Amino acid sequence: MQVGNLNKVIASSVLVVFLAACSSTGETTDATSSTQAAQAAQAAQAAADAAALAESQALEEAQAQAQAEAEAEAEAEAEAEAQAAAEATEQAAQEAAQQAADEAAAVAQELAHQQQQAQDAAQALAHVIYFDFDQSTIKAEFRTALNGHAAYLSQNPSAKIVLEGHADERGTREYNIALGERRGNAVSRYLVVQGVSVDAIEVVSFGEERPVNSGHDSASWAENRRVEIRYINY
Amino acid sequence: MYQAVSRFIFVPMVLSLTLVGHANANSAVPVTDLDNALADEVVAKVNATAIVQPAPAVHNANAQLFDIIELLQQELQNLRGQVEELTFNLKRLKEDQKQRYLDLDRRIVSLTSQPVVDPTSSETAVIVSDVSVNTKVNVSTYEADPEAEKAAYKAAFSLIRERQYEAAIAALNAFLVDYPQGTLVGNAHYWLGEVYMVEGNVAAAAAAFELVIKDFPEHRKVPDALYKAGVAYQKTGNLSKANVLLQRVLSHYPESSAARLAQEKIQ
Amino acid sequence: MIRINQIICLVQRALVTFMLTALLATYASANNLVIEITKGVDNPVPIAVVPFYWSGDKALKEDVAQIVDADLERSGQFKALKRSLMLSFPYQEADVFYRDWHYLATEYLVVGTVSASENGYQVDYQLFDVQRKVAIDGGRFLGGRNDLRALGHSVSDAVYEALTGLKGAFRTRVAYVAADKKVNPSYYKLLVADADGHDAKEILKSSQPIMSPAWSRDAKKLAYVSFETNRPAIYIQDITTGTRERIKSFKGINGAPSWSPDGNKLALVLSKDGNAEIYVLDLKTKRLSRVTKHYGIDTEPFWSVDGEHILFTSDRGGKPQIYQITLDTGWVERLTFEGDYNARGSLTHDGRFVVLVSRHDGRFHIAVQDLQRGTMSLLTQSNLDESPSVAPNGSMVMYSTQDGGRDILAAVSIDGKVKFKLPANEGVVREPAWSPYLN
Numbered sequence: 001m002q003v004g005n006l007n008k009v010i011a012s013s014v015l016v017v018f019l020a021a022c023s024s025t026g027e028t029t030d031a032t033s034s035t036q037a038a039q040a041a042q043a044a045q046a047a048a049d050a051a052a053l054a055e056s057q058a059l060e061e062a063q064a065q066a067q068a069e070a071e072a073e074a075e076a077e078a079e080a081e082a083q084a085a086a087e088a089t090e091q092a093a094q095e096a097a098q099q100a101a102d103e104a105a106a107v108a109q110e111l112a113h114q115q116q117q118a119q120d121a122a123q124a125l126a127h128v129i130y131f132d133f134d135q136s137t138i139k140a141e142f143r144t145a146l147n148g149h150a151a152y153l154s155q156n157p158s159a160k161i162v163l164e165g166h167a168d169e170r171g172t173r174e175y176n177i178a179l180g181e182r183r184g185n186a187v188s189r190y191l192v193v194q195g196v197s198v199d200a201i202e203v204v205s206f207g208e209e210r211p212v213n214s215g216h217d218s219a220s221w222a223e224n225r226r227v228e229i230r231y232i233n234y
Numbered sequence: 235m236y237q238a239v240s241r242f243i244f245v246p247m248v249l250s251l252t253l254v255g256h257a258n259a260n261s262a263v264p265v266t267d268l269d270n271a272l273a274d275e276v277v278a279k280v281n282a283t284a285i286v287q288p289a290p291a292v293h294n295a296n297a298q299l300f301d302i303i304e305l306l307q308q309e310l311q312n313l314r315g316q317v318e319e320l321t322f323n324l325k326r327l328k329e330d331q332k333q334r335y336l337d338l339d340r341r342i343v344s345l346t347s348q349p350v351v352d353p354t355s356s357e358t359a360v361i362v363s364d365v366s367v368n369t370k371v372n373v374s375t376y377e378a379d380p381e382a383e384k385a386a387y388k389a390a391f392s393l394i395r396e397r398q399y400e401a402a403i404a405a406l407n408a409f410l411v412d413y414p415q416g417t418l419v420g421n422a423h424y425w426l427g428e429v430y431m432v433e434g435n436v437a438a439a440a441a442a443f444e445l446v447i448k449d450f451p452e453h454r455k456v457p458d459a460l461y462k463a464g465v466a467y468q469k470t471g472n473l474s475k476a477n478v479l480l481q482r483v484l485s486h487y488p489e490s491s492a493a494r495l496a497q498e499k500i501q
Numbered sequence: 502m503i504r505i506n507q508i509i510c511l512v513q514r515a516l517v518t519f520m521l522t523a524l525l526a527t528y529a530s531a532n533n534l535v536i537e538i539t540k541g542v543d544n545p546v547p548i549a550v551v552p553f554y555w556s557g558d559k560a561l562k563e564d565v566a567q568i569v570d571a572d573l574e575r576s577g578q579f580k581a582l583k584r585s586l587m588l589s590f591p592y593q594e595a596d597v598f599y600r601d602w603h604y605l606a607t608e609y610l611v612v613g614t615v616s617a618s619e620n621g622y623q624v625d626y627q628l629f630d631v632q633r634k635v636a637i638d639g640g641r642f643l644g645g646r647n648d649l650r651a652l653g654h655s656v657s658d659a660v661y662e663a664l665t666g667l668k669g670a671f672r673t674r675v676a677y678v679a680a681d682k683k684v685n686p687s688y689y690k691l692l693v694a695d696a697d698g699h700d701a702k703e704i705l706k707s708s709q710p711i712m713s714p715a716w717s718r719d720a721k722k723l724a725y726v727s728f729e730t731n732r733p734a735i736y737i738q739d740i741t742t743g744t745r746e747r748i749k750s751f752k753g754i755n756g757a758p759s760w761s762p763d764g765n766k767l768a769l770v771l772s773k774d775g776n777a778e779i780y781v782l783d784l785k786t787k788r789l790s791r792v793t794k795h796y797g798i799d800t801e802p803f804w805s806v807d808g809e810h811i812l813f814t815s816d817r818g819g820k821p822q823i824y825q826i827t828l829d830t831g832w833v834e835r836l837t838f839e840g841d842y843n844a845r846g847s848l849t850h851d852g853r854f855v856v857l858v859s860r861h862d863g864r865f866h867i868a869v870q871d872l873q874r875g876t877m878s879l880l881t882q883s884n885l886d887e888s889p890s891v892a893p894n895g896s897m898v899m900y901s902t903q904d905g906g907r908d909i910l911a912a913v914s915i916d917g918k919v920k921f922k923l924p925a926n927e928g929v930v931r932e933p934a935w936s937p938y939l940n
Binding site for chain 1: 296297299300304308
């Protein structure tokens with residue numbers, strides 16, 4: 001609202017200066033035409049009276065001419081001044097606009113930068129949550145990372161994630177599909193509780209079908225019992 | 235351009251809100267700097283865009299509720315599991331109790347109907363499973379007709395060969411009742427174990443084999459009984475007990491054929 | 502006469518040996534499952550399967566007697582006599598000298614002939630009791646040009662039934678999943694092979710996981726789960742025509758298909774209502790009805806033979822256990838109580854045993870629960886044993902296990918006495934599904 005005002009102020013001031021310049025030029029033109037008419041009348045009268053008045057006529061003529069010249073000069077001067085003034089005003093307005101644009105761009109950049117930072121921060125967060133055997137409880141150590149994701153997601157409604165649930169190779173395959181999903185759901189619920197829209201999250205379980213570590217020992221199994229947070233859209 | 239300028243003008247506001255957000259976050263939860271920065275920004279932007287969102291304190295409370303519900307669910311599941319198991323055990327105990335009563339009843343009836351003669355065998359009712367019968371020595375002290383005993387045993391054994399396992403179990407049990415001090419009691423227990431094993435009643439099989447081991451320590455079937463009991467325990471998943479039994483075959487009867495089999499079973 | 506006969510026999514023997522070597526060479530390269538018997542019963546019945554007589558000029562592609570021989574040995578209940586020890590190669594009753602076979606300590610004898618028929622082959626066989634010196638069974642099977650192996654399995658089934666009283670399950674198939682992540686591009690395949698591992702045929706190949714193959718009761722279709730769209734979906738594929746249909750998918754899990762006995766319904770697992778629950782899909786009306794309702798995991802449905810119950814795995818009691826639901830009443834009963842992890846139950850055809858995966862001392866074994874006695878016994882001692890599937894006659898259970906760090910298929914008899922392995926020569930194989938009887 002205030003911005004609009006400022007713009008109007010700038011615009012109207014430019015208009016005022018321009019109009020002022022135009023009106024001053026017009027007045028000068030009118031004065032010139034009236035003087036010439038007077039001269040013509042005087043000349044006709046003088047021809048009828050006497051030639052003796054020729055001197056005074058010439059003088060008058062010279063005076064009138066001088067006056068006209070002076071007036072024309074003044075007119076030109078005024079015109080130049082007006083133009084200069086107009087130009088100055090315009091330049092000022094342009095500069096103001098430019099500055100405004102620059103600063104706006106800076107803000108936009110700043111915001112974009114902040115957005116990028118937020119995205120970077122979200123990217124920097126842990127994207128894999130690990131679980132215990134046959135468990136889907138989110139351990140305390142992963143909660144800060146999840147809070148970060150939750151913050152980013154609730155702030156960026158266009159952002160979308162897929163939670164990929166996985167299990168280790170022990171136990172049966174279909175049960176592990178369900179277990180992977182239970183883990184994905186646990187993470188999903190946690191995020192929703194933190195204010196993330198349900199529509200921003202999809203859970204897919206791969207059970208034990210896509211291990212990150214194909215080993216058959218407890219260290220490999222621990223790596224495979226996980227939920228991976230994948231951003232489809234930041 | 236319009237938009238850009240509008241943002242420009244809001245910069246100070248955002249900054250001030252950021253500070254407020256910071257204060258909020260600090261007072262609500264002690265978290266790390268990284269998260270603080272992010273949380274601040276969110277609070278600020280959320281406020282700026284005027285979307286109604288719960289404050290961090292609410293989030294925290296929600297998270298706690300979430301935890302509580304999860305815990306309750308788990309607790310409930312575990313309790314359900316325990317109830318299921320207790321119910322099952324109770325049901326099984328009742329059945330066992332009934333079975334035991336019937337068994338006892340049958341033994342008493344058969345004892346009272348048997349013409350008891352010799353004072354030396356008056357203790358029979360108590361001794362059945364207590365006396366270590368050395369089959370060869372005890373033959374002479376035994377009252378019942380050894381021929382009849384042999385015949386009864388053979389009849390039961392032939393049922394096993396004919397794969398009539400249910401009938402064999404009944405016959406062997408009857409044999410044990412009829413000839414509690416017979417020379418073939420050890421063998422009968424052993425074969426009862428074998429038949430139970432075939433029938434998949436692993437627990438009963440293990441018990442029968444153990445009876446042979448305990449009550450007939452000198453019996454020639456002991457190495458086999460040890461091995462079979464070991465196998466039975468392996469099947470029930472009691473691997474430690476199974477190993478103890480199998481090791482005993484190896485240490486006590488290294489020359490027996492059971493020892494070779496036991497060696498294969500020990501992993 | 503005898504002499505001439507023996508000479509003929511010798512020639513036959515040489516021919517057979519030659520054929521056999523040639524055959525072995527082709528098997529090794531053409532098929533990816535190789536049988537390896539690891540454990541048999543203590544006293545297998547000695548039997549002799551004499552090379553079948555073939556009157557044609559060109560050698561047959563398959564050695565029918567060898568197929569019968571291998572089938573019977575694989576059951577663990579028989580010990581086949583080596584051909585090199587046979588004194589004669591009779592193919593009809595008149596040429597059988599019981600004395601010889603008795604001398605070789607053989608209890609039973611199988612002889613037969615293969616002859617060309619209009620569209621393929623005809624196989625005639627006879628089974629003799631050596632001790633009693635009588636023929637106890639015999640018969641004829643007809644098949645197409647590519648059915649020699651199937652004809653051999655039919656003879657095995659007949660002999661097995663005549664001697665054990667139990668219908669043979671040699672002429673059946675097994676579907677399984679093969680995967681290789683070490684090759685580029687890595688792949689998942691759904692294959693169908695004969696129950697002896699021969700003639701593996703590819704049903705589906707994908708870069709994404711394939712899971713849970715399940716046979717329709719007529720053995721003509723397979724239901725399975727494929728992640729080919731990056732999301733799980735259930736497909737039903739006709740294995741002869743290859744045409745397939747994708748069942749309507751829902752958000753979340755679409756898995757664990759199991760056919761109803763009448764083949765009109767499919768039990769499956771969906772998580773569209775929040776978590777893994779069991780549903781029944783009527784394949785004709787496409788009507789979907791929900792069977793279980795619990796916030797715990799309910800999965801791995803298996804239909805009872807009478808179609809009235811569904812067995813399933815649930816962790817509603819804190820740990821996965823096998824439950825049974827009665828479809829009419831919704832009554833749920835827990836079936837397993839031993840061990841802290843019992844899953845993927847399937848019933849034997851007589852409904853008496855549940856074959857399942859059970860954890861004991863932290864190791865996963867195949868176990869069998871006797872529903873009559875309520876007792877459980879372990880069938881395997883190896884670790885990470887999975888996906889048990891029972892043969893249609895209930896005699897054997899095929900499962901997947903680890904061998905040298907690889908997934909392989911193996912089988913064990915329902916009494917745990919007989920075991921054999923079917924290692925693959927490429928990648929890993931898993932999730933065997935034993936087909937019903939083929940008609």
